[in-house]
Amino acid sequence: MITLHYFAGLRELTGTSQEQADLAGKTVEDLMEWAADKYPGIENASARVAINEEYALPADVLEDGDTAAFIPPVSGG
Template sequence: MIKLHYFARLRELTGKGEEMLERDEITVRELLEWAETTYPGFGADYVQVAVNEEYTLLDDIIQSGDVCAFIPPVSGG
């Protein structure tokens, strides 16, 4: 089980702030592909994934128990 967080535009697009994904292991690239398929218009090319509050690269592996957040382009300040 992997926990997923959605923020800002993605929270509105998916209609949820978080959900659980039933996987034991998945790469960041695969997770983004899954999100793009599941939520058309996700715009995965411009979304980063944070795992346990750290930015990741596309080939990084996410494991059951990890907390993931989809990070659309930030705009604080």
């Protein structure tokens, strides 16, 4: 199982801040497609995915016990 975290506006879009999904062995790209199917509109949020607190690439493979975070764009000044 993978623990998923949603931050800021993504928490509102999904209706949850955290959930678990059986996505071990899938890629980050697969995770994004899964999220887009479950939560229409999340693909428009320009979110980045971090796995175990490091930004991930689309081809990175998820392992059982990983933590994935959907992080929306951040700006500052």
